[in-house]
Amino acid sequence: MNQLAFTLQLNTQIVTTANLEKTVKATSLINIIITLLALLTASVSVAGDLDAGSELNGDFNSSASILQNGFSHSATIEQYGNYQTNRIQQYGSQQVAHADQYGEGNYAEISQNGSLNYTNSYQKGSYNSLKVNQSGNRNRVNAEQFGSHNNIAVTQKGTLNQATIQQNGSGLESQVIQRGHGLQALVVQH
Numbered sequence: 001m002n003q004l005a006f007t008l009q010l011n012t013q014i015v016t017t018a019n020l021e022k023t024v025k026a027t028s029l030i031n032i033i034i035t036l037l038a039l040l041t042a043s044v045s046v047a048g049d050l051d052a053g054s055e056l057n058g059d060f061n062s063s064a065s066i067l068q069n070g071f072s073h074s075a076t077i078e079q080y081g082n083y084q085t086n087r088i089q090q091y092g093s094q095q096v097a098h099a100d101q102y103g104e105g106n107y108a109e110i111s112q113n114g115s116l117n118y119t120n121s122y123q124k125g126s127y128n129s130l131k132v133n134q135s136g137n138r139n140r141v142n143a144e145q146f147g148s149h150n151n152i153a154v155t156q157k158g159t160l161n162q163a164t165i166q167q168n169g170s171g172l173e174s175q176v177i178q179r180g181h182g183l184q185a186l187v188v189q190h
Contacts, residue, residue, distance in 0.1 A: 070095070081106070092117075103128075110134075117156075119143075125150070136161070139178075147172070158183070 062084040064077040073090040079101040087109045088097045095112040097119045105127040110119050117134040122144040130152045132141050139156040145167040153175045154163050161178040163185040174187045 066090075068095075079106075088112075099130075106130075114139075128152075132156075141165075145172070154178075163187075 061082060062079060064079060064084075064086040065088070066075045066077065067087075067089045068075060068091075070090065070092045072094045074095070075088045075090060075097045077086045077088065077099050079086055079099075081102060081104045083105040084101045084103075085107045086099045086101060088099060089111045090097060091113045093115040095115070095117050097110045097112060098121065099108045099110060099119075100122045101108060102124045103126050106123045106125070107128070108121055108123060108130045110121065110130075110132045111134070112119065112132075113135045114137045116138045117136070118139070119132050119134065119141040120143070121130050121132065121141075123130060124146050126148040128145050128148065128150045130143055130145070132143065132152075132154045134141065134154075134156045136156065136158045138159055139161045141154050141156065141163050143152050143154065143163075143165040145152060145165075147168060147170045149170055150167045150172045151174070152165050152167065154165065155176070156163065156178045158178065158180045160181060161183045163176045163178060165174050165176065165185075165187045167174060167187075167189045169190055172189045174189065176185045176187065178185060
C-alpha cells in the first residue's frame with residue numbers, strides 16, 4: 001500500500017552565537033507560513049494507490065480537504081474566491097470526484113463508497129451548496145449551478161444510477177434520491 005504525504009522539512013542545527021540570527025529568521029519564516037496556512041487551508045489524507053489534488057486561489061477563509069481510503073481513486077478540487085469549502089471523501093475502489101467552485105461562500109461535499117462511482121460538480125456564484133452521497137457501484141452525478149443561494153442534494157444507493165442537475169438563478173433547490181438499479185434523473189431549473 002503506497003502512502004502520499006506532504007512534509008515541511010527543516011534542517012536542524014546546533015544553535016550557536018554565529019547561527020542564532022539565522023535560526024531566528026527561519027523561525028519567523030515558519031511562523032509566517034503557518035499563519036498563511038491557517039488562512040487558506042488545503043488538506044489531503046490518502047491511503048492506498050490514490051490520486052488527489054487541490055488548487056486554492058482566494059483571499060482567505062477557504063478550505064479544501066480530500067480523504068481517500070482504498071485504491072485507484074481520483075479527486076480534484078479547484079476553487080477561486082473567499083469563504084469556499086470543498087470536502088471529498090472516497091472509500092472503496094476507483095472513485096472519481098471533481099469539485100470546482102468560483103465566487104464566494106460556496107460549499108461542496110462529496111462522499112463516495114463502493115466502486116467506480118463518478119461525480120462532477122461545478123458551482124459559480126455566491127453561497128451555493130452541493131451535497132452528493134454515493135454508495136454502491138457505477139453511479140454518476142453531474143451537477144452545476146450558477147447564481148446565488150442555490151442548493152443541490154443527491155443521494156444514490158445502488159448500481160448504475162445517473163443524475164444530472166443544472167440550476168441557473170437564485171434560491172433554487174433540488175433533491176434527488178435514487179435507490180435501486182439503473183435509475184435516471186434530470187433536473188433543469190432557471
